[in-house]
Amino acid sequence: MKILVVDDHALVREGLRQVLKGLDEQVEVLEAPHCARAFELAALHPDLDLVLLDYHLPDMNGLEALGIFGKKHPELPIVMLSGSVNPQIMRQVLARGAAGFVTKAGMSDDLLSVLQRVLAGEVYVPAEVLAAPGTPALEGSHGRAPPQLTPRQEEVLYLLLDGRSNKDISEILQLADETTKSHVSGILRAFRVQTRVQAVLAASHYGYTKSAPSI
Incomplete structure (x- = not known):
C-alpha cells in the first residue's frame, strides 16, 4: 500500500506516517510539503492508493489541488484534511471530487476508519454535511x-x-x-x-x- 501525505508541517506529516501504520505495518508513505511536489510524486508513482491532502497549503488551496489531481489522476482517491469544521467547505471539497473530508481535531482511530472505507471504494461524507438542511x-x-x-x-x-x-x-x-x-x-x-x-x-x-x- 502506498499513500501520499501532503502537508506543509513536517510534524504533521511525521504524525500521520505513524498513524498510517494502523492500516498496514508495511505501508509506504510519501511526503510532500506543497502541491507542486505532490503532483511530481503522483506522476512518479502511478501505483498510489490514496492521497491525504491538507486544505491550506503554501502554493494553492485544496480546491485548486483537487481540480488538478482530478484531471491528471481521475481514479486516485483524495481525502482532504483541515483544521476547519466548516460544512460549506466540506460540501465544496466533496463536490470537487474528494473521497472524504477529515478534520485534524479528530481521533486517529476515526481517521483510520475513514481511510479504510475510502480504500474500499466508498465516499465518506461527514456528519456535519449530512446534518445540514437542504444541502x-x-x-x-x-x-x-x-x-x-x-x-x-x-x-x-x-x-x-x-x-x-x-x-x-x-x-x-x-x-x-x-x-x-x-x-x-x-x-x-x-x-x-x-x-x-x-x-x-x-x-x-x-x-x-x-x-x-x-x-
Missing part, C-alpha cells in the same frame, strides 16, 4: 432531473458504487477494456462531472446505492 450532494445537481442511463451504464454505475476498478468491471461484465472506459465516460457526461468520485456522489444524490440488481 445537495453535488453543487449544481439540486433540482435537476435524474440523468438517463442505458441499462449497461447502470450496471457499470453500480459497480463504481461498489468501488470496482475498470479492470474489475471489464471482467465482471465481460467487456473489452475500451468498452468499459467508454461506459464510464458516458456516466461522467450524464452526471455532468469530471471524476469517478463525483459520479458516485451525484449518483447517491439521485438515489443510487450499493444495493445493485443481480448482474
Whole structure:
C-alpha cells in the first residue's frame, strides 16, 4: 500500500506516517510539503492508493489541488484534511471530487476508519454535511432531473458504487477494456462531472446505492 501525505508541517506529516501504520505495518508513505511536489510524486508513482491532502497549503488551496489531481489522476482517491469544521467547505471539497473530508481535531482511530472505507471504494461524507438542511450532494445537481442511463451504464454505475476498478468491471461484465472506459465516460457526461468520485456522489444524490440488481 502506498499513500501520499501532503502537508506543509513536517510534524504533521511525521504524525500521520505513524498513524498510517494502523492500516498496514508495511505501508509506504510519501511526503510532500506543497502541491507542486505532490503532483511530481503522483506522476512518479502511478501505483498510489490514496492521497491525504491538507486544505491550506503554501502554493494553492485544496480546491485548486483537487481540480488538478482530478484531471491528471481521475481514479486516485483524495481525502482532504483541515483544521476547519466548516460544512460549506466540506460540501465544496466533496463536490470537487474528494473521497472524504477529515478534520485534524479528530481521533486517529476515526481517521483510520475513514481511510479504510475510502480504500474500499466508498465516499465518506461527514456528519456535519449530512446534518445540514437542504444541502445537495453535488453543487449544481439540486433540482435537476435524474440523468438517463442505458441499462449497461447502470450496471457499470453500480459497480463504481461498489468501488470496482475498470479492470474489475471489464471482467465482471465481460467487456473489452475500451468498452468499459467508454461506459464510464458516458456516466461522467450524464452526471455532468469530471471524476469517478463525483459520479458516485451525484449518483447517491439521485438515489443510487450499493444495493445493485443481480448482474
